Amino acid sequence: MDARQLKIEAAREALGHVEDGMKLGIGTGSTAEEFVRLLAVKVGEGLSIIGVPTSERTAALCTELGVPLSTLDETPRLDLTIDGADEIDPHLGLIKGGGGALLREKIVAAASSKMIVIADASKLVDTLGRFPLPIEVNPFGLGATRAAIEDAAARLGLKGELTLRMTNDAPFVTDGGHFIIDASFGRIPDTRALSDALHAIPGVVEHGLFLGLAKAAIVAEAGGVRTVRPAV
Numbered sequence: 038m039d040a041r042q043l044k045i046e047a048a049r050e051a052l053g054h055v056e057d058g059m060k061l062g063i064g065t066g067s068t069a070e071e072f073v074r075l076l077a078v079k080v081g082e083g084l085s086i087i088g089v090p091t092s093e094r095t096a097a098l099c100t101e102l103g104v105p106l107s108t109l110d111e112t113p114r115l116d117l118t119i120d121g122a123d124e125i126d127p128h129l130g131l132i133k134g135g136g137g138a139l140l141r142e143k144i145v146a147a148a149s150s151k152m153i154v155i156a157d158a159s160k161l162v163d164t165l166g167r168f169p170l171p172i173e174v175n176p177f178g179l180g181a182t183r184a185a186i187e188d189a190a191a192r193l194g195l196k197g198e199l200t201l202r203m204t205n206d207a208p209f210v211t212d213g214g215h216f217i218i219d220a221s222f223g224r225i226p227d228t229r230a231l232s233d234a235l236h237a238i239p240g241v242v243e244h245g246l247f248l249g250l251a252k253a254a255i256v257a258e259a260g261g262v263r264t265v266r267p268a269v
């Protein structure tokens with residue numbers, strides 16, 4: 038089974054959690070897009086849902102495929118969010134934001150009664166941090182924010198390259214108009230401490246550590262699809 042097929046299998050299993058009448062958060066990325074494609078088929082067959090997309094990219098795909106959309110202003114409480122992830126640890130702590138959508142993804146997940154992550158097994162790790170942590174920052178004061186991130190990380194014993202994400206020759210700009218710094222800290226033993234430290238920096242808008250948000254992960258691998266619950 039190739040990588041795309043694994044994403045489709047995880048997305049198909051997640052579709053089984055979608056009930057008629059649900060208000061759905063709809064994630065971003067290649068795995069979430071497979072979910073949108075399968076969801077659109079169900080909508081075409083008569084499933085009634087309303088979706089809140091986590092990015093302009095997801096919104097465009099939903100619109101193209103006929104998935105009805107709302108906003109968090111019109112629909113502030115959601116039943117379920119289905120989204121991908123860049124890394125998943127045994128407690129279902131996540132790193133997200135490889136596609137730059139972490140801020141809207143976190144707002145949407147936090148507005149949902151339940152978040153289910155869909156992924157192939159390559160995303161499972163013992164400890165988060167192999168994937169560089171995306172940190173969304175305000176363009177104003179970029180140098181100072183970067184230095185503050187370095188200092189905060191050093192206090193936690195973390196160091197590594199902080200790379201401003203680029204598209205061609207210009208900084209990558211998120212849907213919210215911010216920049217992203219990808220932080221290659223390596224293993225992050227205390228994700229909660231890093232999350233709190235990053236939130237304390239004024240120029241940091243949000244970061245890609247999703248802690249305590251996912252209630253289940255649907256993981257596809259060659260041998261089949263399994264649902265992972267948070268380790269206690």
Ligand SMILES: O=C[C@H](O)[C@H](O)[C@H](O)COP(=O)(O)O
Pocket residue numbers: 064065066067068069120121122123132133134135136137138139142
């Ligand atoms: O910003 C993007 C998101 O957090 C994605 O959900 C994440 O990067 C996983 O994407 P993919 O399913 O393409 O691996």
